[in-house]
Amino acid sequence: MEFSLNSPILFVIVGGILLLVLAQSVFFLIRAWQAGKEIGIAKSKLRKAVISSAVFTIAPAVSILMGVIVLSKKLGLALPWLRLSVIGALTYELTAAENAANAAGTSLSDSAAQVSGSQFLNITIVMTLGIIVGLILVPILCKKIQGGMDKMKKKDTKWGEILTNALFMGMISAFMGLIFTDIRSGLSGWIPVFIMLISAVCMALMGLLMKITKWQWLNDYALPICMLVGMASAIPVTNWIGG
Amino acid sequence: MKKRPYDEQIHIDGRIWGAVAAVAICAFPLLVAILFRLKPDWGVVLKGLIGVAPIFWTVGLIEVFTYIPMLGAGSSYLAFVTGNITNLKAPCAINAMENAEVKAGSKEAEIISTIAVATSSIVTILIIALGVLMIVPLTPILENPTLTPAFDNILPALFGALGVVYISRNWKLAIAPVAVMLVLFIAVPGLSGAVGMLVPVGAIIAIAVARVLYKKGKL
Known part of the structure; x- marks a missing residue:
């Protein structure tokens, strides 16, 4: 062929x-x-x-x-x-x-x-x-790692919960740091930071709106809405700053 | 026959599906070689692999130890097959667990996380398939320079919204890793390509701080 x-x-x-x-x-x-x-x-x-x-x-x-x-x-x-x-x-x-x-x-x-x-x-x-490593290692190691976590949780439930939250925090902190990578290159390097802030403010406003209106359904859509607001705002922000 | 509990059955299912998926994914180059009567140039393959394997195998190993405790078993078996973990599956699972108000690391969290990753995988496969079918009319729209900044900033838009929720709820855990990561990335911008390796570094800092605060009864 x-x-x-x-x-x-x-x-x-x-x-x-x-x-x-x-x-x-x-x-x-x-x-x-x-x-x-x-x-x-x-x-x-x-x-x-x-x-x-x-x-x-x-x-x-x-x-x-x-x-x-x-x-x-x-x-x-x-x-x-x-x-x-x-x-x-x-x-x-x-x-x-x-x-x-x-x-x-x-x-x-x-x-x-x-x-x-x-x-x-x-x-x-x-x-x-x-990229084969993850595909091979997960079936081999998942049960062992999960078993270790379960043991820890059985021993101390509260610490198990804190530990998982700390892992989430590790991921979020690394990506927040990544957003600041280019700030030394001038104002255009701040664009991702401004977008992050716009998205964060949007999320805070959503929380406030949910509290005031009791619209609990909004909870499920708050993150995608704020993500889209952040992404859309990148267009005028980049045009103004000139990225 | 006695039905196995979910916690046990998920590992059996995960291993079987994982093996099948691994074979199927590896079959692609094999089928290309057989169908088109091509032979790989192992020298070229080795040269290409030397450029990517040291970094990506390390990141892969780190990701296994980071994401399994974070996401749970079911979603990990699936996420490592369907990919896009850091930029899509993990934030999606975290968001779903947060919305469902389940305790991190609980059985409820494991189930909600698996539902989130499975749904996200299905939607991603379908959207990309639809996009491939409509590639001709879609290309000029998606490549329109007006839209470029929006898609360039998807991660800041995602982590800004996700970060504000998590940091406000766990601010005591957040301060140290966020501060260290800011300093690291600002001082060494070249680290942006190694963000996968820095996720566990942030996690270790957060865990160390959490342990100290927990022992002191401040969490």
Whole structure:
């Protein structure tokens, strides 16, 4: 078969893999839903978790789709579609693809030069092996790590709860630090900080609104709404500052 | 046959699905090689891997130890297959647990977190599939320079809103890691590419502070 970056057979393979992962996601959703009902979590609470998570996902998913478009210019559509729908993240996939492309004697930025079949295969192998660690280690280590956490919680429930909150804080603090990375480069480096502040103020106002109006439903949509407000505000803020 | 409790069954399901997903994901390059009669150039593969593996294998290892206790078993089995953990799945799960007012690390939290990650995975796969189907009309819209700043700032918009909720509720835990991370990233901007490695650093600082405060009865 003649190789082509957008060969229909590649789309069939990717579609098959994605259907499998979709089935896995549906399976876990049903399992968790049933377990939730068994331990007495209200159906309305479970439904809210589904709806708020779905709404929350829309903007980041569109941003991931933009990554697919970026990568597709060099690698065709099928491979980026697979890599960004499952397992990867844009930051990783871009770096891995660029490294592999360089090693294969080409570059992602050089969209004029066509990727050959063997270059494509080499890039695909590097992208697959480069991020395989989590996929292999989770089935091996998850039960042990979770067991350790459960033991700790049984010994001291309150400390177990504080520990999990501290882990959340670790992630949030790292990303908050990341937002300040470019502030020494001038006013344009402050744009992410301003967006973060706008989004934070929006969230605080949502909390206030919920308190005053007792609109509890707003709780499920507050984060996606504030995220969109922050993202939308980036357009005028960047224009004013000139990023 | 006696039904296994959720806590046990989820590990069996997670391992089976994880193995199937790993085989399927690795099958892609293999099928490309077979169908198009191509042979990999292992020298090129090795050269490419040397550029990414030391960092990404380390980050992968760190992420396993960071996100499993954070998200719980069910969502971890799924999130490590469906990807986009730090920029999508973990914030989504944290938000869902916060909204559901479940105690961090509890069985309720594990279930809500799994529902959030599963839903987010389904929606992501569907949106990207729809986008791929409509790639021709969508490309000029998504690549419009007017929209670029909005998508460039998705993380500040996300962590601003998420941060204000968490920091206001856990401000005693937040001060030290946030201060250290600000200093680190401002002093060494090059660290922006290693944010995955700094998540556990922030977590260790927060845990150390939490332990001291807890022992003193201030939490």
